[in-house]
Amino acid sequence: MNRPAWLRDAVFYEIYPSSFADSNGDGIGDINGIRQKLPYVKDLGCNALWLNPCFDSPFKDGGYDVRDYKLAAPRYGTNEDLYALFKEAHALGIRVLLDLVPGHTSEEHPWFIESGKPEKNEYSDRYVWTDFWIKGTPGHPYIAGETPRNGAYMLNFFKCQPALNYGWAKVTEDWQTPVTGKAARATRNAMADVMRFWLAHGCDGFRVDMANSLVKGDDDDKSYTCALWKGLLNEMRAEFPEAAFVAEWGWPEQALCLADFDMDFYLDHWDNGYHKLVRSDDAYLKGNDPAAFVKDYLKRYEASKEDGYISFITGNHDTPRISWYLTDDQLKLAYALLLTLPGVPFLYYGDEIGMRYLDYLPTKEGGYTRTGSRTPMQWAPEKNLGFSDADPGRLYLPVDPAPDAPTAAAQESDPGSLLNTVKAVLALRHRCPDLQADGSFQVLHAQAGDPLLIFRRGALTVALNPSNKPVKADVPGTPLFQIGSCEKGSLGPNSFIVS
Ligand code: GLC
Numbered sequence: 001m002n003r004p005a006w007l008r009d010a011v012f013y014e015i016y017p018s019s020f021a022d023s024n025g026d027g028i029g030d031i032n033g034i035r036q037k038l039p040y041v042k043d044l045g046c047n048a049l050w051l052n053p054c055f056d057s058p059f060k061d062g063g064y065d066v067r068d069y070k071l072a073a074p075r076y077g078t079n080e081d082l083y084a085l086f087k088e089a090h091a092l093g094i095r096v097l098l099d100l101v102p103g104h105t106s107e108e109h110p111w112f113i114e115s116g117k118p119e120k121n122e123y124s125d126r127y128v129w130t131d132f133w134i135k136g137t138p139g140h141p142y143i144a145g146e147t148p149r150n151g152a153y154m155l156n157f158f159k160c161q162p163a164l165n166y167g168w169a170k171v172t173e174d175w176q177t178p179v180t181g182k183a184a185r186a187t188r189n190a191m192a193d194v195m196r197f198w199l200a201h202g203c204d205g206f207r208v209d210m211a212n213s214l215v216k217g218d219d220d221d222k223s224y225t226c227a228l229w230k231g232l233l234n235e236m237r238a239e240f241p242e243a244a245f246v247a248e249w250g251w252p253e254q255a256l257c258l259a260d261f262d263m264d265f266y267l268d269h270w271d272n273g274y275h276k277l278v279r280s281d282d283a284y285l286k287g288n289d290p291a292a293f294v295k296d297y298l299k300r301y302e303a304s305k306e307d308g309y310i311s312f313i314t315g316n317h318d319t320p321r322i323s324w325y326l327t328d329d330q331l332k333l334a335y336a337l338l339l340t341l342p343g344v345p346f347l348y349y350g351d352e353i354g355m356r357y358l359d360y361l362p363t364k365e366g367g368y369t370r371t372g373s374r375t376p377m378q379w380a381p382e383k384n385l386g387f388s389d390a391d392p393g394r395l396y397l398p399v400d401p402a403p404d405a406p407t408a409a410a411q412e413s414d415p416g417s418l419l420n421t422v423k424a425v426l427a428l429r430h431r432c433p434d435l436q437a438d439g440s441f442q443v444l445h446a447q448a449g450d451p452l453l454i455f456r457r458g459a460l461t462v463a464l465n466p467s468n469k470p471v472k473a474d475v476p477g478t479p480l481f482q483i484g485s486c487e488k489g490s491l492g493p494n495s496f497i498v499s
């Protein structure tokens with residue numbers, strides 16, 4: 001597979017910058033805080049980072065409303081701090097992906113302010129506008145009455161996020177511009193310029209937000225959006241051959257095979273395999289059978305395995321934390337499985353210690369029900385759980401107030417902790433190329449009504465039983481690694497074995 005070689009053994013750690021580590025005591029996490037914690041990330045066994053947007057923004061959607069693509073958000077630090085982070089991470093063998101938001105900007109972005117002016121200018125067509133103040137875009141949300149321009153603009157997400165214009169697959173109205181037109185080209189080139197800027201300063205690639213959202217109109221099969229990405233990514237690769245790109249798409253048959261991304265997240269979508277693995281009531285990791293997960297995943301894996309990597313996630317900043325769905329024992333098995341399947345896995349900060357989803361928190365910066373998954377990292381049983389020196393009332397979000405809130409320090413000294421389980425699985429993965437991204441994958445046992453899953457990775461066999469009853473299982477070979485009790489001919493409750 002023609003993907004950057006470093007991805008084969010890559011394990012990503014996703015950091016929500018506001019909540020990871022506050023280096024200057026203002027209550028908000030920052031870039032220098034992340035720099036200080038790089039040894040923790042390395043010790044955990046992760047060798048790549050994805051940072052949620054850390055650019056200048058009014059933060060009406062957690063930074064996914066970018067006001068300046070080339071400027072670090074002052075609350076997080078400076079561009080120099082970011083460049084230093086890239087350097088220090090590289091010295092430790094850690095790559096860094098930034099979050100690219102190509103589909104929309106903040107309504108405060110200078111391009112948008114220019115675009116909303118009545119006089120025609122360079123940015124008039126940078127966004128999707130209709131040609132009359134009270135006329136919307138059929139089938140899409142739009143906003144009227146906010147700017148002096150005689151038109152309404154299309155939204156890509158919240159009201160504060162006007163859609164950038166990459167053209168329309170089929171032009172049916174005078175005000176729509178074609179995918180092949182000048183305006184679409186200019187937007188695309190502006191995004192290429194942003195990517196080049198950060199790659200030239202040492203970042204290792206991008207996680208691409210809503211990557212499938214670019215071309216408007218009749219692009220249901222996404223062929224226009226895919227073609228656009230393929231061209232853009234390959235333009236970047238010509239200059240930065242080591243750069244890696246992961247799509248927020250959730251459809252590897254498109255994102256990997258057609259759009260040419262290196263990785264695509266297996267997101268918690270509808271009724272897909274990931275949902276059936278972790279989140280649905282009948283999820284496999286809750287002790288049910290793996291049939292629905294395996295069916296959906298295998299189809300996608302087989303269709304895309306020559307083209308790129310499906311990225312399993314423990315969770316992310318958009319969904320309730322995985323610990324909301326699973327018990328502590330189930331979490332160990334979940335990570336063991338997610339980290340030994342093919343592709344490039346992503347661990348969401350704090351999931352390694354089982355941080356909880358604080359479902360009662362009021363919304364913060366456009367987080368809504370996502371806010372409870374964005375609370376400060378829990379480092380140690382001390383003030384603010386080691387996140388910040390600020391008065392607790394000044395924290396970006398409160399830390400988990402539970403008396404038994406997990407912390408990294410407490411778990412480090414407990415050999416049976418979740419944290420040490422994650423470390424052990426990651427160490428195993430780094431030792432065994434068969435368990436890494438490219439190792440072959442073959443399901444040996446997955447049946448309706450049976451919680452036993454056995455699969456092969458290269459020369460290794462992986463078996464697990466996430467139910468609370470023992471199951472009969474013939475696992476060949478000598479165990480290399482195990483969780484729970486596994487005896488010849490049977491796997492105990494909540495057990496996992498690699499042999
Ligand atoms: C993506 C992000 C999410 C954001 C949205 C709009 O889904 O992960 O956090 O709100 O896009 O940019």
Ligand code: CA
Binds near residue numbers: 026029075
């Ligand atoms: Ca700070």
